[in-house]
Amino acid sequence: MAFYTYECGNCGNEFNVRENMSEHSTDVRECKYCHVKEAEQILFPSMLEFKGSGFYETTGKGKEKAWK
Numbered sequence: 071m072a073f074y075t076y077e078c079g080n081c082g083n084e085f086n087v088r089e090n091m092s093e094h095s096t097d098v099r100e101c102k103y104c105h106v107k108e109a110e111q112i113l114f115p116s117m118l119e120f121k122g123s124g125f126y127e128t129t130g131k132g133k134e135k136a137w138k
């Protein structure tokens with residue numbers, strides 16, 4: 071099993087699809103939200119961007135305060 075992230079070209083929503091790698095195709099598929107067949111697979115989901123420095127900074131400051 072693997073996760074694939076799709077972004078809809080019609081409504082702009084993103085959703086994940088869990089699928090066997092052998093069954094997976096990179097074809098455009100139907101959007102989970104608006105049911106228009108315009109969702110394309112994206113290789114770098116926006117979720118990864120949240121793991122950037124900004125996220126860690128916030129967490130670090132929170133811990134510092136707890137220590138003092």
Ligand SMILES: [Zn+2]
Nearest residue numbers: 078081101104
């Ligand atoms: Zn959509």
